[in-house]
Amino acid sequence: MTTNCDSELLVSYLYDDLSGEDVAAFERHLRGCAACREALAGFRGLRSTLSTWTPPQPDFAFEIADSHSPALPPGHARLHAPAHAHPHAHPSWRAWWTPAAGLAAAAVLVLAAASALAHVEIRTGADGFSVRTGWNTSASANAPVPAPALASPSASAGVDLTKYEASVADMQRRLRELEAESHKPVMPSPVRMVSQTGPANHLSDAEILTRVRDLLAQSESRQQRELAIRIAQVVRDVDAQRTADLARIQQGLGRIDAMTTADAAAHRELANYVITSTRQQK
Amino acid sequence: MPPDGQTPRGASKPTENVTSLGMASTDEELVARSMGGDLDSFNQLVLRWERPIYALAYRVIGREDDARDVCQETFLRAFRALGGFKGQAKFSSWLYRITLNLCRDWIRRQRRQPVAQAPEGVDLLDLVTETTPTESIEDLVARRELSHAVARAMASLPDEQRTAIILKEYHGLTFQEIADLLDCPLSTVKTRLYQGLTVLRRQLAGAGLSGDSLTRR
Numbered sequence: 001m002t003t004n005c006d007s008e009l010l011v012s013y014l015y016d017d018l019s020g021e022d023v024a025a026f027e028r029h030l031r032g033c034a035a036c037r038e039a040l041a042g043f044r045g046l047r048s049t050l051s052t053w054t055p056p057q058p059d060f061a062f063e064i065a066d067s068h069s070p071a072l073p074p075g076h077a078r079l080h081a082p083a084h085a086h087p088h089a090h091p092s093w094r095a096w097w098t099p100a101a102g103l104a105a106a107a108v109l110v111l112a113a114a115s116a117l118a119h120v121e122i123r124t125g126a127d128g129f130s131v132r133t134g135w136n137t138s139a140s141a142n143a144p145v146p147a148p149a150l151a152s153p154s155a156s157a158g159v160d161l162t163k164y165e166a167s168v169a170d171m172q173r174r175l176r177e178l179e180a181e182s183h184k185p186v187m188p189s190p191v192r193m194v195s196q197t198g199p200a201n202h203l204s205d206a207e208i209l210t211r212v213r214d215l216l217a218q219s220e221s222r223q224q225r226e227l228a229i230r231i232a233q234v235v236r237d238v239d240a241q242r243t244a245d246l247a248r249i250q251q252g253l254g255r256i257d258a259m260t261t262a263d264a265a266a267h268r269e270l271a272n273y274v275i276t277s278t279r280q281q282k
Numbered sequence: 283m284p285p286d287g288q289t290p291r292g293a294s295k296p297t298e299n300v301t302s303l304g305m306a307s308t309d310e311e312l313v314a315r316s317m318g319g320d321l322d323s324f325n326q327l328v329l330r331w332e333r334p335i336y337a338l339a340y341r342v343i344g345r346e347d348d349a350r351d352v353c354q355e356t357f358l359r360a361f362r363a364l365g366g367f368k369g370q371a372k373f374s375s376w377l378y379r380i381t382l383n384l385c386r387d388w389i390r391r392q393r394r395q396p397v398a399q400a401p402e403g404v405d406l407l408d409l410v411t412e413t414t415p416t417e418s419i420e421d422l423v424a425r426r427e428l429s430h431a432v433a434r435a436m437a438s439l440p441d442e443q444r445t446a447i448i449l450k451e452y453h454g455l456t457f458q459e460i461a462d463l464l465d466c467p468l469s470t471v472k473t474r475l476y477q478g479l480t481v482l483r484r485q486l487a488g489a490g491l492s493g494d495s496l497t498r499r
Contacts, residue, residue: 008476
């Protein structure tokens with residue numbers, strides 16, 4: 001740079017920190033100053049070189065762990081370090097999130113979604129318990145007759161006491177019958193599946209249980225099948241990647257080896273030449 | 283965003299965070315909520331700035347573990363001193379100042395070469411994990427060597443020149459912000475940058491790493 005060159009201007013221009021007029025003035029200077037042009041080109045190349053210096057990327061995940069306010073004296077705040085930094089610390093939720101846990105959660109979600117879609121409703125009544133599916137909330141002809149509800153104090157004002165006593169007695173009788181039936185080994189309590197989207201099906205609870213078990217077994221086997229497929233796919237991918245990586249390593253090592261051998265040969269020749277020359281001079 | 287892409291974790295931009303409602307919380311808003319005792323807001327700030335702060339500490343002191351310690355200590359000190367933050371400067375500038383003070387203390391304590399010495403050997407197996415599909419092992423080795431050469435050249439600079447270059451080149455601060463952080467005039471910052479860049483250029487060229495060859499890589 002010449003004595004007329006301004007290093008501060010050059011740095012400002014390099015980092016785009018000049019106003020429009022100053023840019024124009026400096027570019028006029030650049031056209032006539034080879035030294036500044038060369039310095040600018042060198043600095044631009046240097047900046048691209050500097051960008052190759054990258055720090056490592058550690059796994060942070062530390063955070064302020066207690067709820068003391070910033071106004072509290074020092075010593076109250078503390079940092080939660082990442083779990084791997086402190087082996088005895090509680091692992092984060094990610095550590096608990098295993099594939100098996102994921103599958104279990106997915107299964108629960110699927111069952112929950114299916115039951116929500118089907119709007120399964122299980123009710124117990126005086127005449128046994130019933131399973132209702134479908135979204136129609138109006139009373140169905142096949143729905144079990146609901147047991148008389150216990151009247152609240154506010155609602156009991158208009159209820160005839162004799163009817164109320166009769167309904168209580170009827171309920172007690174049904175309960176006794178239900179208890180008696182439940183003790184019979186062969187005769188299960190009646191289960192009624194009420195579907196408002198199709199014809200009514202009268203199934204025993206044993207059949208219902210069998211069907212539910214079948215559905216669960218099918219779902220389980222399907223998930224196992226899918227899991228096996230996924231695992232096989234992952235294993236294949238890992239194997240392919242490993243093979244490719246090993247091939248690349250071998251290739252790189254071979255090239256490095258060849259270069260090293262060539263360098264060694266050149267050094268050997270040079271050393272021989274130096275020794276020979278030294279001997280000749282002696 | 284800093285030129286080397288030190289994008290903060292969990293945020294699209296260093297100064298903003300998109301909440302679940304799609305609203306952006308600025309650093310200043312998070313600081314205000316933190317001062318009101320909202321710990322989550324402060325932890326969002328940690329999440330947003332931990333990588334840039336770590337990168338700054340690493341480049342100044344050159345050791346991974348110590349840089350991590352400095353990073354954690356920076357946020358701990360910031361949390362404790364949050365009541366004294368008046369908002370006259372940007373929150374990030376305040377964090378940078380704390381980090382640089384901690385780095386300065388660390389360098390004084392260590393009384394050693396501030397930037398890490400690059401390892402002598404290159405572990406090929408280690409390198410393989412860093413390769414991109416289009417990058418050969420030779421390219422990767424060259425990139426590593428280049429990075430180490432830059433680290434060595436930076437280590438040879440005086441502290442004030444190195445700090446100015448790091449803040450400008452890797453963190454994208456303005457000249458004025460650097461001047462405020464380093465408590466020196468604007469012209470001094472530019473002079474330090476010019477001198478530092480000149481020394482770096484000479485050293486890297488001496489090592490056979492000219493700008494032209496580097497841009498070709």
